[in-house]
Amino acid sequence: MEIMTNCNRELNVSGMHCPFPILKTKKEIEKLESGQVLKIIATDRELVNNSKIFCRQTRNKLLKSDDNDGTYVVYIQKT
DSSP, X not given: XXXXXXXXXXXXXXXXXXXXXXXXXXXXXXXXXXTOEEEEEESOTHXXXXXXXXXXXXXXXXXXXEEETTEEEEEEXXX
């Protein structure tokens, strides 16, 4: 898949629970330049909903979110 091969940074927050995954996501997004993509891997299912809210509030773009048997992968593009 194109998104997976074109991510610029990867953040693994597996084992962390809300609010830490989204706080770490915010810090990583700040390191990216406009147009770059962050891949986030988590075990907290709240990351998917929190990512939607985060992107709406920050105007970043949620490209994709997947649930792979309890591992959640989210792709966010910095705008």
